Amino acid sequence: MMYVQELEALRKANRFRERPLFDEALTDLASNDYLGFAEDKTLFDTAVQAVEQYRYHAPRASQLVNGYHPLHAEFEKALFDLNGFEAGIVVGSGFLANLSLIEALPRKRDLLILDAQYHASGVLASKLVDADVRTFAHNDPAALEEILKAGGYRRAIVAVEGIYSMEGDLLHPEIFDVAERYGALLIVDEAHSSGVVGEKLLGVFEHYGITPGPRHIKMGTLGKAMGSYGAYILADAEIVTFLQNRAKAIIYATAPSLFDTALAHAALMRTQESAAPLRDALDRRMVLARDFFGTDVSSPILKIPVESSVRALELKRIAEEAGFLIGAIRPPTVDSPMLRIILRANVPLAEIEALFTLLKEHDV
Numbered sequence: 001m002m003y004v005q006e007l008e009a010l011r012k013a014n015r016f017r018e019r020p021l022f023d024e025a026l027t028d029l030a031s032n033d034y035l036g037f038a039e040d041k042t043l044f045d046t047a048v049q050a051v052e053q054y055r056y057h058a059p060r061a062s063q064l065v066n067g068y069h070p071l072h073a074e075f076e077k078a079l080f081d082l083n084g085f086e087a088g089i090v091v092g093s094g095f096l097a098n099l100s101l102i103e104a105l106p107r108k109r110d111l112l113i114l115d116a117q118y119h120a121s122g123v124l125a126s127k128l129v130d131a132d133v134r135t136f137a138h139n140d141p142a143a144l145e146e147i148l149k150a151g152g153y154r155r156a157i158v159a160v161e162g163i164y165s166m167e168g169d170l171l172h173p174e175i176f177d178v179a180e181r182y183g184a185l186l187i188v189d190e191a192h193s194s195g196v197v198g199e200k201l202l203g204v205f206e207h208y209g210i211t212p213g214p215r216h217i218k219m220g221t222l223g224k225a226m227g228s229y230g231a232y233i234l235a236d237a238e239i240v241t242f243l244q245n246r247a248k249a250i251i252y253a254t255a256p257s258l259f260d261t262a263l264a265h266a267a268l269m270r271t272q273e274s275a276a277p278l279r280d281a282l283d284r285r286m287v288l289a290r291d292f293f294g295t296d297v298s299s300p301i302l303k304i305p306v307e308s309s310v311r312a313l314e315l316k317r318i319a320e321e322a323g324f325l326i327g328a329i330r331p332p333t334v335d336s337p338m339l340r341i342i343l344r345a346n347v348p349l350a351e352i353e354a355l356f357t358l359l360k361e362h363d364v
Helices: 004-012 041-052 063-067 070-083 094-104 120-126 141-149 174-181 237-246 258-273 275-293 309-321 349-361
Strands: 087-091 111-115 132-136 156-161 185-189 216-221 231-235 301-305 327-329 338-342
Touching: 041 258, 070 087, 070 231, 070 258, 087 094, 087 237, 094 120, 094 185, 094 216, 094 231, 094 237, 111 120, 111 141, 132 141, 141 156, 141 174, 156 174, 174 185, 231 237, 258 275, 275 301, 275 349, 309 327, 309 338, 309 349
Parallel strands: 111 132, 111 156, 156 185, 185 216
Antiparallel strands: 087 231, 216 231, 301 338, 327 338
């Protein structure tokens, strides 16, 4: 009975959250499985075969004890080779990766600068640091430069996202220039852009033609476009070595799942083999959304603002009754309620168009 009042307040504000089990027959346009890999049994079988080669099928310990495994090392090398980085390290989840980076890298007299819409995991981690912490106006290079040019810090660390998970907008390319001009470390959270943009679907570095340098850090997750679970950090070897010595979320956590690492490795190879058709499928769905709603759609994340949380939940229910699963995103996750629709590459265009038609019929 300790939290009855708080729970009731959440219900009254239409902010109460549950963990429903959804019917697998629904057309899924809510998950971050951008490429449909989470239902690809060929990838699953490949991962099973990879794990079966070894005596152990679980990591059993921290990476710094005896949990680090050849499957981890092989995947890391594939990642940093493909992405043009010097080194990499696998991490248990995107949340832990952000916690590792944000908690470990900023030290006393440093300046940590987060985009105003940076992921909650990074915001939480920023509460743990000794550095000065600032935020800048969302995706605004000029606002970032105003903070950096004021000086007064030993080292600056800037954290941004490749594609922002709620807005669906791409990182402004000038932010790379601003960070480089002031010698700042730049963390790019590519959770929603890796596997989604770029000629070979490698993310915003590739999309903008940015050659990774010693002050660039790329974080990516495996539970979205890769259809698996876990995360990775790519950076200069010095930074990766520092993280494995100072990042508590790496040192004190069991190493990532062997199966999920093998599954993500298989998915990564698939993106390289099939990048052109996968990218074309995503592009065609984005064009459909632009044509239907007359709005800019720069990623497979379609954001549709609605007037209230009640309306968002109502539209989610209507869509579900018609066979579609979509996201109803409410405060405090976002400032204003919205529908979030993922334009997944493996969902037929006709089904996506049917959902859009349904929403139009209900005045969206």
